[in-house]
Amino acid sequence: MKRWQADAALLATALLWGGAFVAQREVESVMPPLTFVAARFVISAVALAPFAAFEARRAARPLDARSRRMAIAIALTLFIGSILQQVGLATTTATNGGFLTACYVVLVPVAVWLLTGRLPRSIVAVACLLSIGGAWLLANGGGPAQPLTVGDGLILLSDVAWAFGIALTPMFLARQPRPFTLAFLEYAVCGACAAGAAAAFEPVRAADFVAGLGPLLYAGIISGGVAFTMQIVAQAYAPPAEAALILSLESVFAAVAGAILLAERLSVIATVGCALILASVLMVELGAPLLARLRSGAARGPAAPARAPAAPRAEPRLRLP
Template sequence: MTRLRADAALLTAALLWGVAFVAQRVAEGVVPPLGFVAARFAISALVLAPLAAFETWRAPARFDAKAWRVAIWISLTLFVGSALQQIGLATTTATSGGFLTACYVVLTPIAVWLLTGRLPRSIVAVACVLSTAGAWLLANGGGAAQPMSVGDGLILLSDVAWALGIALTPMFLARRPRPFTLAFLEYAICGALAAGAAAAFEPVRAGDFLAGLVPLLYAGIISGGVAFTMQIVAQGYTPPAEAALILSLESVFAAIAGAILLAERLSMAATAGCALILSSVLLVELGGPLLARLRGGALRPPASAPPTAQPRLRLP
């Protein structure tokens, strides 16, 4: 897969996740949060099982201890992020939740730096700040901040989990390029943990899941089975910080989907926020190559010199 195709896959994933926010809103108050997480990822695991089995059958080597350890850590980040986000969205305002969910864009370069010691490019850092400002305009209309609630704190904690998951995924793929197996493990482990937590802390009623079947199927098949898997595959070719920026377009697509499907109206400030997020993505995608061309041959190695190898992420 080329970098362009990988970025296009991430863009598609962001689109599907944005529409999934509508499905999650429809499911609120119908399916308990942990039960929703358990059911959606159980469906995702079933969807990915055939591809994971085929990939495992063709794999030249089995997972070693390091690969298993990182895969389990990534699965835990998915469980923690999904559970805290779903609970937080039920206990905070949509305004605060929309902005705070987008904060993982800023946390991802920090997670990469802590795990690998590699600082993000300056243009990426600027784009992260622009994207966060755009998320604030989109979610809050530029108004004054509200006092933080328990739900806000839960969503901020979920952002830490999302950032760590995005940072760890290419570290796994660099050692074992088996994205479908990783996706299946994530869904299966996350679904099992959520099911156990739901059984312990929530009333489990079959009627709730039947009432929320349509949003569950969308979240499980499209958002999970398709979009999350596309993200994992694409992250083998796009650096984590840049991937997080492209995925931040999820909030823009969520606003557009809400306007189309739920008749929600976008204010001028929200529209400006959408434009700012889009600009931050374009800055990274087009700004870097443009700067390199403007600088010309000053940064280009001599023709006789071999190209510098890009450092690969290593497993801890």
């Protein structure tokens, strides 16, 4: 996969995730949050099982112990992030929830730095801050935020889980280029953990699944089976911080989907917020390569001979035992 193809897959992921926000809001009144998370990821695991089995048969070697530990760690970030986000969305305003969910964008470079020691490029850091500013305008319409609640804190904690999951994914794929296997393990572990939690803390009723069948199928097959898997595949070819910026367009697509499907009005200030998020993505996708070429030309000078390409840098090792 070429870089532009990976970016296109991440863009499609953000589009499908944006639609999932509508599904999640629709299901809040008919299904408890733990039950919803369990059901959606069990559906995703079943959908991915044939692809993971085919990939396993073609793999050059089985998963080693370190790769299995990394896969479980990534699966736990998905479980923690999904549970905290779903519970938080049920106990906070849509205004606060929409903004706080986007905050994982600035946490991904921090997670990459903690895990690998690699600092983000300055243009990425600026773009992340620009994206957060756009998310604030989109969520709050330029006005004051609603008072913070417990749900807001839960969503902030979910952002930490999302950030580490995005940072860990390319590290796993560098060791084991098996995206369908990773996706299946994530869904299976997350679904099993959520099912256990739902059985312990929530009433499980068949009528809830019938009432929420439409949103559940969208979240399980489209948002989970398709979109999450596309994200994992694409992250083998896109740096984590840049990937997070493209995925931040999820909030833009969620606003558009809400306006179309839920008749929510998008104000002028919220539209400016959408534009800022888009500008942050374009800054990295178009501005960074242009800046690199300008610096390269300035360093050579008009008469300087072309330099030989630099040797590729070794992939930084994960700072885990």
